[in-house]
Amino acid sequence: MSWRGTLRARKSGALDGRAWCTRLRLALCLLLLVLVLPAGCSFPGSVRPTVKIGLVAPFEGRYRYIGYDVIYAVRLALREVNSAGGIGGYNVELVAYDDGGDPALALQQARKLAIDPQVVAVIGHFRDETTLAGLDVYQDAGIPLIAPGVLASSLTDGRDGVFRLGPPSSAIAEALVGRIVESGHDSLAVVGAEGALGSAILADAELRGVGMIAALSLDGLEWEDGAPFLAADAIVCDAGPLVAGEVVVDLRAAGFTGWLLGGPSLLTGDFAAVAGSAADGVLLVTPWPLPSEVEGSDDFRIAYQDMGYHVSPPGPLALPAYEATWLILEALERDIAAEGEPTGQSVSGILVDAERSGLLGRIAFDGQGDWADAPLYWYELGSDGLPRLSSELSTPLRVL
Structure with a gap:
């Protein structure tokens, strides 16, 4: 055999060896895919049903500090509950909208939440004028609203399903x-x-x-x-x-x-x-102290800043937003246990008698819907x- 024939034979053998290795790698990948799919994919009947909590706050404009103070607190509470298996078999999602501190935009965002059948409660809008703008929408839709940061006395005057996480003005x-x-x-x-x-x-x-x-x-x-x-x-x-x-x-x-x-x-x-x-x-x-001065808040403050890159320390509205979220989550748990499927109307009824002892102390609502005996600092x-x-x-x- 000439040197050219010897070279062709060597090349052919090398190609056959590489093809065999390629086929082996492909077979191993397919086997690994078969093993991984059942653990990583969702098949019919395996997905947890979803329930949603709405959040409306200013994320742009002169009041944007409010939005970025509260959203990490709400997300933290939802991460805690979902990582523990959700609520009554439900996964809880956040739907967050920016109202820019503008009453007209606040009304639009309230309407978006009102037409979503999975939204069973809303936290917002953290300003008097924007919160009042959306009240009628939430009431007509039967969606309860927990409103931290709002002082206007008219917030809870004669209204069902509206809860102020703080005292009136x-x-x-x-x-x-x-x-x-x-x-x-x-x-x-x-x-x-x-x-x-x-x-x-x-x-x-x-x-x-x-x-x-x-x-x-x-x-x-x-x-x-x-x-x-x-x-x-x-x-x-x-x-x-x-x-x-x-x-x-x-x-x-x-x-x-x-x-x-x-x-x-x-x-x-x-x-x-x-x-x-x-x-x-x-x-x-x-009524809303800085979290850094609240006894027992170390874990909260660390977890809060771990919610993203370069997250600033929590401000005065972070804890009210966090506690408002947990009030809703606890009401959801009771509702699902009793009715099987949560609704805004039933969650609202449970919040009337809700009581929670958390980082801000004891929270319960009086007959008006205000935080009864809210402490002042x-x-x-x-x-x-x-x-x-x-x-x-x-x-x-x-x-x-």
């Missing part, structure tokens, strides 16, 4: 005006008097006989140096964190040296960022803009 106003009176001050001005908290402060101050120097609207708000209301002992600001920050800066620049107070919105980082050094000494009261901002819990005024932060 009157309770916050009573605490603020009471604190002013107890400190020996007898004159007050309100900036943002048209808001839920601002109007409640006006009513409470009138009942107590506190001198009201001025009630200012945020619309077209401006004043001149030496304006009479700058002589008030205390000024309470009811505004979103960005606007409130600007107001505080302007008040200090105009020479106001008295007490500056506010409600829950002043606990956000956006307020301190805008107000800067003018935030020094600002006193605020809120006082914070004072320092020159560094960081809020510090005023422990002598606040309910102890502990797990019940």
